[in-house]
């Protein structure tokens with residue numbers, strides 16, 4: 001059986017890597033990279049360090065406004081699907097690459113398996129919320145990381161094909177920790193002492209497209225009592241450059257290029273706190289038992305907040321600093337989002353649903 005997997009952005013390479021490994025033991029996978037992310041450190045690095053097979057197709061779409069980018073992807077994905085005639089299209093998450101894959105496959109009546117189905121922020125101003133709603137409503141197999149996600153789908157009238165399988169990012173993280181085996185090369189390279197620095201990432205449109213939010217966040221970082229290491233997303237770097245903001249003026253704020261996943265896992269594992277607006281990193285912080293301060297007004301990963309390991313603070317300088325100062329580590333750390341075996345469940349379910 002042939003499955004076309006469509007990826008395009010950093011978190012999708014990381015999610016797809018354990019699933020592709022498991023999938024290829026039983027089925028033929030055709031890997032399509034849309035080219036949404038293309039810098040060496042946003043794309044290539046993940047393929048080489050994680051041993052992801054070369055994409056069978058690189059569509060080289062690159063950056064563009066949402067409509068143009070999604071449309072250009074659909075144009076090329078359609079031809080791939082017509083040529084390959086897969087039994088399934090496998091999609092991850094909520095990027096424009098996900099949306100383009102979902103719309104194109106659905107128009108060709110090819111069944112879709114959606115990994116990370118059912119997540120909702122209930123904020124349709126987020127481009128990701130639109131993408132995931134559309135992808136979920138067009139999918140035949142909805143692979144949810146949590147019961148909350150499955151409940152969200154049920155509330156929208158989606159019941160068939162919904163399975164709670166845990167989160168493939170835990171499979172990915174466990175593999176990265178195994179590959180790292182206590183290596184701390186990146187800490188030595190950056191001259192960092194374990195647990196004596198903050199790790200931060202910012203790339204979400206709601207923060208980068210509103211300079212007042214971005215600057216309020218950086219002001220908070222500059223008021224923290226340790227160094228703040230920021231592997232800076234190119235989107236955010238471009239905004240700082242466009243508004244002429246010199247982030248290096250804050251002596252404790254250290255901007256570095258985006259790092260590979262193995263180095264990121266090491267930086268996360270050894271951070272005192274993580275401050276982020278990323279989706280994936282909130283979960284990784286939880287699994288690594290590192291307190292997380294989320295620089296957003298809502299989150300899809302509500303369980304991490306309910307358990308007290310994650311605090312939602314938005315972009316307010318005072319709230320960010322105060323939440324770091326007042327954070328108290330919860331006693332409880334129950335298993336969340338599965339057991340690191342989700343990739344295998346995906347392969348089993350695709351097989352089962354193909355026979356149905």
Ligand code: UD1
Nearest residue numbers: 009010011036037038039042063094095096127128234235
């Ligand atoms: C995308 C996803 C977001 C995900 C993020 C992961 C959408 C709508 N958003 O956001 O859900 O959390 O990826 O990182 O799909 N750029 C480069 N080099 C690159 C890639 C991007 O310079 O390799 C710059 C370009 O200026 C581009 C901007 O970053 O315009 C934004 O890139 P884009 O892929 O449109 O969105 P992300 O913010 O990366």
Ligand code: UDP
Nearest residue numbers: 010011014231258259260261264278279280
């Ligand atoms: N990540 C990485 N290098 C970096 C920043 C992030 O490998 O410099 C990893 C991170 O550990 C997580 C994933 O990228 O696994 C999250 O991607 P991102 O924050 O870009 O997107 P989101 O999860 O918000 O969609």
